[in-house]
Amino acid sequence: MAPVGVSIQVRDDHVVIDNGILQLTLSNPEGLITGVSYNGVDNLLEVLNKEGNRGYWDLVWSEPQGSGIFDVIQGTHFEIIHEDENQVEVSFTRNWDPTLQGKLVPLNIDKRFIMLRGCSGFYTYAIYEHREGWPDFDLAETRVAFKLRKDKFHYMAIADNRQRFMPMPDDRMPNRSQKLAYPEAVLLINPINPDQKGEVDDKYQYSCDNKDIKVHGWMSLNLRLVSGKLHPVTSFDPAGLSNKI
Structure with missing residues:
Protein backbone atom coordinates (compact mmCIF):
# COMPACT_ATOMS: atom_id res chain seq x y z
CA MET A 1 0.00 0.00 0.00
CA ALA A 2 1.35 3.41 -0.95
CA PRO A 3 2.19 5.73 1.95
CA VAL A 4 -0.40 8.37 2.80
CA GLY A 5 0.25 11.96 1.85
CA VAL A 6 1.61 14.67 4.11
CA SER A 7 -0.95 16.93 5.79
CA ILE A 8 -0.70 20.08 7.89
CA GLN A 9 -3.05 21.58 10.45
CA VAL A 10 -2.54 25.20 11.47
CA ARG A 11 -4.04 26.06 14.84
CA ASP A 12 -3.95 29.24 16.89
CA ASP A 13 -0.95 28.16 18.95
CA HIS A 14 0.40 25.03 17.21
CA VAL A 15 1.21 23.65 13.78
CA VAL A 16 0.86 19.88 13.30
CA ILE A 17 2.47 18.07 10.34
CA ASP A 18 1.55 14.41 9.79
CA ASN A 19 2.49 11.83 7.15
CA GLY A 20 0.78 8.84 8.74
CA ILE A 21 4.07 7.58 10.16
CA LEU A 22 5.28 10.54 12.18
CA GLN A 23 3.49 13.55 13.64
CA LEU A 24 5.44 16.72 14.39
CA THR A 25 3.97 19.47 16.58
CA LEU A 26 5.48 22.98 16.54
CA SER A 27 4.45 26.03 18.55
CA ASN A 28 2.96 28.87 16.49
CA PRO A 29 4.55 31.33 15.77
CA GLU A 30 7.64 30.47 17.87
CA GLY A 31 8.59 27.30 15.98
CA LEU A 32 9.57 25.37 19.11
CA ILE A 33 9.37 21.57 18.79
CA THR A 34 6.80 20.56 21.38
CA GLY A 35 5.91 17.06 20.21
CA VAL A 36 7.19 14.15 18.12
CA SER A 37 4.72 11.26 17.95
CA TYR A 38 5.81 7.91 16.51
CA ASN A 39 5.13 4.18 16.78
CA GLY A 40 2.34 4.51 19.34
CA VAL A 41 4.29 6.85 21.62
CA ASP A 42 2.38 10.12 21.93
CA ASN A 43 5.54 12.16 22.49
CA LEU A 44 9.20 11.13 22.32
CA LEU A 45 10.24 14.45 23.84
CA GLU A 46 10.31 15.00 27.61
CA VAL A 47 6.67 15.55 28.54
CA LEU A 48 7.65 16.59 32.08
CA ASN A 49 9.32 19.69 30.64
CA LYS A 50 7.43 22.80 29.68
CA GLU A 51 6.68 23.00 25.96
CA GLY A 52 9.44 25.56 25.41
CA ASN A 53 12.04 23.20 26.84
CA ARG A 54 11.61 20.07 24.71
CA GLY A 55 13.11 20.82 21.30
CA TYR A 56 14.44 24.06 19.86
CA TRP A 57 17.04 25.93 17.84
CA ASP A 58 19.38 28.01 20.00
CA LEU A 59 22.56 30.05 19.78
CA VAL A 60 25.20 31.68 21.96
CA TRP A 61 26.31 35.13 20.82
CA SER A 62 28.04 38.22 22.20
CA GLU A 63 28.90 41.74 21.27
CA PRO A 64 32.65 42.24 20.61
CA GLN A 65 34.56 41.70 23.88
CA GLY A 66 31.24 40.98 25.58
CA SER A 67 30.10 37.91 27.50
CA GLY A 68 28.10 35.11 25.91
CA ILE A 69 24.30 35.33 25.71
CA PHE A 70 22.23 32.15 25.38
CA ASP A 71 19.16 32.53 23.18
CA VAL A 72 16.44 29.99 22.44
CA ILE A 73 15.31 31.25 19.03
CA GLN A 74 11.60 32.01 19.00
CA GLY A 75 9.93 33.04 15.79
CA THR A 76 7.38 35.83 15.50
CA HIS A 77 5.90 34.89 12.11
CA PHE A 78 4.76 31.56 10.64
CA GLU A 79 4.45 30.74 6.94
CA ILE A 80 3.83 27.64 4.81
CA ILE A 81 6.58 27.51 2.16
CA HIS A 82 5.43 24.39 0.32
CA GLU A 83 2.42 22.11 0.71
CA ASP A 84 1.37 19.07 -1.30
CA GLU A 85 0.88 15.36 -0.66
CA ASN A 86 4.60 14.63 -1.12
CA GLN A 87 6.16 17.41 0.96
CA VAL A 88 5.33 20.09 3.50
CA GLU A 89 7.84 22.81 4.38
CA VAL A 90 7.13 25.47 7.00
CA SER A 91 8.99 28.58 8.15
CA PHE A 92 9.25 30.44 11.46
CA THR A 93 11.01 33.80 11.18
CA ARG A 94 12.38 36.39 13.59
CA ASN A 95 13.63 39.68 12.15
CA TRP A 96 16.06 42.11 13.76
CA ASP A 97 15.94 45.91 13.84
CA PRO A 98 18.19 48.55 15.49
CA THR A 99 15.88 48.93 18.51
CA LEU A 100 16.90 45.38 19.48
CA GLN A 101 20.63 46.15 19.63
CA GLY A 102 22.19 44.50 22.66
CA LYS A 103 19.05 42.45 23.28
CA LEU A 104 19.00 40.02 20.35
CA VAL A 105 21.69 38.82 17.97
CA PRO A 106 21.71 41.08 14.86
CA LEU A 107 20.42 38.45 12.47
CA ASN A 108 17.26 37.75 10.54
CA ILE A 109 16.55 34.10 11.35
CA ASP A 110 14.38 31.71 9.36
CA LYS A 111 13.87 28.24 10.87
CA ARG A 112 12.56 25.63 8.44
CA PHE A 113 10.97 22.21 9.01
CA ILE A 114 10.29 19.68 6.25
CA MET A 115 8.34 16.42 6.22
CA LEU A 116 8.21 14.05 3.24
CA ARG A 117 5.70 11.42 2.22
CA GLY A 118 6.64 7.94 3.42
CA CYS A 119 9.55 9.20 5.54
CA SER A 120 9.83 8.23 9.22
CA GLY A 121 11.56 11.46 10.19
CA PHE A 122 11.69 15.18 9.53
CA TYR A 123 14.34 17.63 8.43
CA THR A 124 15.21 21.03 9.82
CA TYR A 125 17.59 23.80 8.80
CA ALA A 126 17.95 27.52 9.46
CA ILE A 127 18.86 30.57 7.37
CA TYR A 128 20.80 33.34 9.17
CA GLU A 129 21.02 36.75 7.45
CA HIS A 130 23.34 39.56 8.62
CA ARG A 131 22.78 42.69 6.56
CA GLU A 132 25.38 45.28 5.63
CA GLY A 133 25.72 47.97 8.29
CA TRP A 134 24.37 45.86 11.12
CA PRO A 135 26.49 45.61 14.30
CA ASP A 136 29.41 43.20 14.52
CA PHE A 137 28.99 40.25 16.88
CA ASP A 138 30.55 36.92 17.78
CA LEU A 139 28.62 33.69 17.27
CA ALA A 140 30.07 31.00 19.53
CA GLU A 141 27.54 28.25 18.88
CA THR A 142 24.27 27.42 17.19
CA ARG A 143 22.43 24.11 17.17
CA VAL A 144 19.13 22.27 17.29
CA ALA A 145 18.52 20.43 20.57
CA PHE A 146 16.10 17.65 21.53
CA LYS A 147 15.35 16.60 25.11
CA LEU A 148 14.15 13.02 24.99
CA ARG A 149 11.91 11.30 27.52
CA LYS A 150 13.89 9.92 30.43
CA ASP A 151 11.42 7.06 30.84
CA LYS A 152 12.10 5.87 27.26
Whole structure:
Protein backbone atom coordinates (compact mmCIF):
# COMPACT_ATOMS: atom_id res chain seq x y z
CA MET A 1 0.00 0.00 0.00
CA ALA A 2 1.35 3.41 -0.95
CA PRO A 3 2.19 5.73 1.95
CA VAL A 4 -0.40 8.37 2.80
CA GLY A 5 0.25 11.96 1.85
CA VAL A 6 1.61 14.67 4.11
CA SER A 7 -0.95 16.93 5.79
CA ILE A 8 -0.70 20.08 7.89
CA GLN A 9 -3.05 21.58 10.45
CA VAL A 10 -2.54 25.20 11.47
CA ARG A 11 -4.04 26.06 14.84
CA ASP A 12 -3.95 29.24 16.89
CA ASP A 13 -0.95 28.16 18.95
CA HIS A 14 0.40 25.03 17.21
CA VAL A 15 1.21 23.65 13.78
CA VAL A 16 0.86 19.88 13.30
CA ILE A 17 2.47 18.07 10.34
CA ASP A 18 1.55 14.41 9.79
CA ASN A 19 2.49 11.83 7.15
CA GLY A 20 0.78 8.84 8.74
CA ILE A 21 4.07 7.58 10.16
CA LEU A 22 5.28 10.54 12.18
CA GLN A 23 3.49 13.55 13.64
CA LEU A 24 5.44 16.72 14.39
CA THR A 25 3.97 19.47 16.58
CA LEU A 26 5.48 22.98 16.54
CA SER A 27 4.45 26.03 18.55
CA ASN A 28 2.96 28.87 16.49
CA PRO A 29 4.55 31.33 15.77
CA GLU A 30 7.64 30.47 17.87
CA GLY A 31 8.59 27.30 15.98
CA LEU A 32 9.57 25.37 19.11
CA ILE A 33 9.37 21.57 18.79
CA THR A 34 6.80 20.56 21.38
CA GLY A 35 5.91 17.06 20.21
CA VAL A 36 7.19 14.15 18.12
CA SER A 37 4.72 11.26 17.95
CA TYR A 38 5.81 7.91 16.51
CA ASN A 39 5.13 4.18 16.78
CA GLY A 40 2.34 4.51 19.34
CA VAL A 41 4.29 6.85 21.62
CA ASP A 42 2.38 10.12 21.93
CA ASN A 43 5.54 12.16 22.49
CA LEU A 44 9.20 11.13 22.32
CA LEU A 45 10.24 14.45 23.84
CA GLU A 46 10.31 15.00 27.61
CA VAL A 47 6.67 15.55 28.54
CA LEU A 48 7.65 16.59 32.08
CA ASN A 49 9.32 19.69 30.64
CA LYS A 50 7.43 22.80 29.68
CA GLU A 51 6.68 23.00 25.96
CA GLY A 52 9.44 25.56 25.41
CA ASN A 53 12.04 23.20 26.84
CA ARG A 54 11.61 20.07 24.71
CA GLY A 55 13.11 20.82 21.30
CA TYR A 56 14.44 24.06 19.86
CA TRP A 57 17.04 25.93 17.84
CA ASP A 58 19.38 28.01 20.00
CA LEU A 59 22.56 30.05 19.78
CA VAL A 60 25.20 31.68 21.96
CA TRP A 61 26.31 35.13 20.82
CA SER A 62 28.04 38.22 22.20
CA GLU A 63 28.90 41.74 21.27
CA PRO A 64 32.65 42.24 20.61
CA GLN A 65 34.56 41.70 23.88
CA GLY A 66 31.24 40.98 25.58
CA SER A 67 30.10 37.91 27.50
CA GLY A 68 28.10 35.11 25.91
CA ILE A 69 24.30 35.33 25.71
CA PHE A 70 22.23 32.15 25.38
CA ASP A 71 19.16 32.53 23.18
CA VAL A 72 16.44 29.99 22.44
CA ILE A 73 15.31 31.25 19.03
CA GLN A 74 11.60 32.01 19.00
CA GLY A 75 9.93 33.04 15.79
CA THR A 76 7.38 35.83 15.50
CA HIS A 77 5.90 34.89 12.11
CA PHE A 78 4.76 31.56 10.64
CA GLU A 79 4.45 30.74 6.94
CA ILE A 80 3.83 27.64 4.81
CA ILE A 81 6.58 27.51 2.16
CA HIS A 82 5.43 24.39 0.32
CA GLU A 83 2.42 22.11 0.71
CA ASP A 84 1.37 19.07 -1.30
CA GLU A 85 0.88 15.36 -0.66
CA ASN A 86 4.60 14.63 -1.12
CA GLN A 87 6.16 17.41 0.96
CA VAL A 88 5.33 20.09 3.50
CA GLU A 89 7.84 22.81 4.38
CA VAL A 90 7.13 25.47 7.00
CA SER A 91 8.99 28.58 8.15
CA PHE A 92 9.25 30.44 11.46
CA THR A 93 11.01 33.80 11.18
CA ARG A 94 12.38 36.39 13.59
CA ASN A 95 13.63 39.68 12.15
CA TRP A 96 16.06 42.11 13.76
CA ASP A 97 15.94 45.91 13.84
CA PRO A 98 18.19 48.55 15.49
CA THR A 99 15.88 48.93 18.51
CA LEU A 100 16.90 45.38 19.48
CA GLN A 101 20.63 46.15 19.63
CA GLY A 102 22.19 44.50 22.66
CA LYS A 103 19.05 42.45 23.28
CA LEU A 104 19.00 40.02 20.35
CA VAL A 105 21.69 38.82 17.97
CA PRO A 106 21.71 41.08 14.86
CA LEU A 107 20.42 38.45 12.47
CA ASN A 108 17.26 37.75 10.54
CA ILE A 109 16.55 34.10 11.35
CA ASP A 110 14.38 31.71 9.36
CA LYS A 111 13.87 28.24 10.87
CA ARG A 112 12.56 25.63 8.44
CA PHE A 113 10.97 22.21 9.01
CA ILE A 114 10.29 19.68 6.25
CA MET A 115 8.34 16.42 6.22
CA LEU A 116 8.21 14.05 3.24
CA ARG A 117 5.70 11.42 2.22
CA GLY A 118 6.64 7.94 3.42
CA CYS A 119 9.55 9.20 5.54
CA SER A 120 9.83 8.23 9.22
CA GLY A 121 11.56 11.46 10.19
CA PHE A 122 11.69 15.18 9.53
CA TYR A 123 14.34 17.63 8.43
CA THR A 124 15.21 21.03 9.82
CA TYR A 125 17.59 23.80 8.80
CA ALA A 126 17.95 27.52 9.46
CA ILE A 127 18.86 30.57 7.37
CA TYR A 128 20.80 33.34 9.17
CA GLU A 129 21.02 36.75 7.45
CA HIS A 130 23.34 39.56 8.62
CA ARG A 131 22.78 42.69 6.56
CA GLU A 132 25.38 45.28 5.63
CA GLY A 133 25.72 47.97 8.29
CA TRP A 134 24.37 45.86 11.12
CA PRO A 135 26.49 45.61 14.30
CA ASP A 136 29.41 43.20 14.52
CA PHE A 137 28.99 40.25 16.88
CA ASP A 138 30.55 36.92 17.78
CA LEU A 139 28.62 33.69 17.27
CA ALA A 140 30.07 31.00 19.53
CA GLU A 141 27.54 28.25 18.88
CA THR A 142 24.27 27.42 17.19
CA ARG A 143 22.43 24.11 17.17
CA VAL A 144 19.13 22.27 17.29
CA ALA A 145 18.52 20.43 20.57
CA PHE A 146 16.10 17.65 21.53
CA LYS A 147 15.35 16.60 25.11
CA LEU A 148 14.15 13.02 24.99
CA ARG A 149 11.91 11.30 27.52
CA LYS A 150 13.89 9.92 30.43
CA ASP A 151 11.42 7.06 30.84
CA LYS A 152 12.10 5.87 27.26
CA PHE A 153 15.76 6.55 26.44
CA HIS A 154 18.39 5.02 28.73
CA TYR A 155 21.20 3.78 26.46
CA MET A 156 23.86 5.74 24.60
CA ALA A 157 26.09 4.56 21.74
CA ILE A 158 28.97 6.70 20.47
CA ALA A 159 31.14 4.02 18.86
CA ASP A 160 31.56 0.23 18.87
CA ASN A 161 33.70 0.53 22.00
CA ARG A 162 31.85 3.47 23.64
CA GLN A 163 28.30 2.56 24.61
CA ARG A 164 26.50 2.11 27.90
CA PHE A 165 23.41 2.52 30.05
CA MET A 166 23.40 6.17 31.07
CA PRO A 167 22.92 7.89 34.41
CA MET A 168 19.48 9.46 34.81
CA PRO A 169 18.95 13.25 34.76
CA ASP A 170 17.91 12.98 38.40
CA ASP A 171 21.41 11.69 39.23
CA ARG A 172 22.79 15.16 38.57
CA MET A 173 20.65 16.75 41.28
CA PRO A 174 22.44 18.02 44.44
CA ASN A 175 21.14 15.16 46.60
CA ARG A 176 22.63 12.57 44.23
CA SER A 177 25.81 14.21 42.94
CA GLN A 178 28.73 16.45 43.81
CA LYS A 179 29.80 19.38 41.64
CA LEU A 180 33.26 19.18 40.12
CA ALA A 181 35.53 21.69 38.35
CA TYR A 182 32.94 22.91 35.80
CA PRO A 183 29.13 22.71 35.60
CA GLU A 184 28.95 19.87 33.08
CA ALA A 185 30.88 17.45 35.33
CA VAL A 186 29.51 15.88 38.51
CA LEU A 187 30.54 12.97 40.72
CA LEU A 188 27.71 10.47 41.20
CA ILE A 189 27.43 9.85 44.94
CA ASN A 190 23.90 8.42 45.21
CA PRO A 191 22.75 7.44 41.69
CA ILE A 192 19.51 5.61 40.98
CA ASN A 193 21.61 2.76 39.59
CA PRO A 194 24.00 1.93 42.48
CA ASP A 195 26.48 0.35 40.04
CA GLN A 196 27.23 3.87 38.80
CA LYS A 197 28.22 5.22 42.21
CA GLY A 198 31.63 6.92 42.11
CA GLU A 199 31.50 7.61 38.36
CA VAL A 200 31.94 11.06 36.84
CA ASP A 201 29.13 12.17 34.54
CA ASP A 202 30.24 14.76 32.01
CA LYS A 203 28.53 15.39 28.67
CA TYR A 204 31.88 15.80 26.94
CA GLN A 205 32.57 12.09 27.52
CA TYR A 206 29.82 11.39 25.00
CA SER A 207 31.12 13.63 22.20
CA CYS A 208 33.16 12.86 19.08
CA ASP A 209 35.35 14.82 16.72
CA ASN A 210 33.36 15.81 13.64
CA LYS A 211 35.74 13.84 11.42
CA ASP A 212 34.87 10.62 13.30
CA ILE A 213 31.10 11.02 13.62
CA LYS A 214 28.96 8.66 11.59
CA VAL A 215 25.71 8.08 13.50
CA HIS A 216 25.46 7.94 17.27
CA GLY A 217 23.15 8.85 20.10
CA TRP A 218 20.33 7.55 22.27
CA MET A 219 18.48 4.23 22.14
CA SER A 220 15.20 3.10 23.63
CA LEU A 221 13.91 -0.41 24.35
CA ASN A 222 11.48 -0.11 21.45
CA LEU A 223 12.71 2.86 19.40
CA ARG A 224 15.92 4.04 17.85
CA LEU A 225 16.74 7.42 16.33
CA VAL A 226 18.87 7.14 13.19
CA SER A 227 20.17 10.26 11.46
CA GLY A 228 17.16 12.17 12.67
CA LYS A 229 14.78 9.38 11.59
CA LEU A 230 12.97 7.05 13.95
CA HIS A 231 12.83 3.28 13.51
CA PRO A 232 11.39 0.55 15.73
CA VAL A 233 13.77 -1.94 17.36
CA THR A 234 13.19 -4.90 19.61
CA SER A 235 16.46 -4.88 21.55
CA PHE A 236 19.39 -2.71 22.52
CA ASP A 237 21.19 -2.77 19.18
CA PRO A 238 23.49 0.27 19.38
CA ALA A 239 24.43 0.37 15.70
CA GLY A 240 23.50 3.44 13.74
CA LEU A 241 21.95 5.75 16.31
CA SER A 242 21.64 9.51 16.47
CA ASN A 243 19.59 12.13 18.22
CA LYS A 244 21.03 14.81 15.96
CA ILE A 245 19.77 16.04 12.63
